[in-house]
Amino acid sequence: MVNITGHAIEAHALTAVRGRRTVLRDLDFTVPRGQVTGLLGPSGCGKSTLMRAVVGTQAQVTGTLTVLGRPAGDASLRARIGYVTQAPSVYDDLTVRQNLDYFAAVLLPGRHRRDTRAEAVTRALSDVDLTSHADALAGNLSGGQRSRVSLAVALLGTPELLVLDEPTVGLDPVLRRDLWDLFHRLADERGVTLLVSSHVMDEAERCHRLLLMRAGELLADDTPEALRRRNDTPTVEGAFLRLVDAATAADATADTLQETRR
Numbered sequence: 001m002v003n004i005t006g007h008a009i010e011a012h013a014l015t016a017v018r019g020r021r022t023v024l025r026d027l028d029f030t031v032p033r034g035q036v037t038g039l040l041g042p043s044g045c046g047k048s049t050l051m052r053a054v055v056g057t058q059a060q061v062t063g064t065l066t067v068l069g070r071p072a073g074d075a076s077l078r079a080r081i082g083y084v085t086q087a088p089s090v091y092d093d094l095t096v097r098q099n100l101d102y103f104a105a106v107l108l109p110g111r112h113r114r115d116t117r118a119e120a121v122t123r124a125l126s127d128v129d130l131t132s133h134a135d136a137l138a139g140n141l142s143g144g145q146r147s148r149v150s151l152a153v154a155l156l157g158t159p160e161l162l163v164l165d166e167p168t169v170g171l172d173p174v175l176r177r178d179l180w181d182l183f184h185r186l187a188d189e190r191g192v193t194l195l196v197s198s199h200v201m202d203e204a205e206r207c208h209r210l211l212l213m214r215a216g217e218l219l220a221d222d223t224p225e226a227l228r229r230r231n232d233t234p235t236v237e238g239a240f241l242r243l244v245d246a247a248t249a250a251d252a253t254a255d256t257l258q259e260t261r262r
């Protein structure tokens, strides 16, 4: 067990504008080190935008966002963060191992690191359970297998922070469980911080902490246990639905007040 304290991510008044829309609105939150934090909310609520802000690829972000002690987007963070987008980034005309060899050569260049590269590739293949498919062409893999190749690429550089945008979409229940087991092993044994987005509520139960979002705002930043207790429901899904209903009712009241003032 790796004992790491402090926050991997700290956000204050984080706001992001895409086109003419404000898609993240004045967010304050922290993500503890060495834990699995889930980012949950309905499609379009801003999960990917928040992740892009964390890895420094989102334009028009204001507020303060500190990642591993540095401002988000700082060049020194590149090698410390692994980011997997929703669209798997693999070369279809290479085998799984060739894909990993290629990215390992970029991340760990130099002849003197040949053994380190080979070890990193072997470990990443085993981490995502693709050792038996190492010599298959990436173009011939299933969607779930391709997304696991992307995850393996992100693991090559032994990142301190892994940002995973809906990594379990399209996976069967066994693979989903195995991936969540891997996320916990990475946190427990290697001290990795994981920020994982999902809109599958049963996955929320597997997180140490949760950020629940709706329409660019945070509804909650808490542990699953505290969320269930505070909302008096047996599931995180129940808690989330209560929070959404309360926020919708508050919006409706605010709209009515505005109408009556006009």
Ligand SMILES: Nc1ncnc2c1ncn2[C@@H]1O[C@H](COP(=O)(O)OP(=O)(O)OP(=O)(O)O)[C@@H](O)[C@H]1O
Binding pocket: 018, 019, 020, 021, 023, 041, 042, 043, 044, 045, 046, 047, 048, 049, 050, 199
């Ligand atoms: N290029 C863009 N210009 C304007 N608005 C955009 C752009 N890209 C995304 N948006 C809007 O920003 C909002 C947040 O999008 P985002 O992709 O962060 O949501 P999400 O929660 O990750 O959704 P999903 O779960 O479907 O991936 C959405 O309402 C979307 O329509």
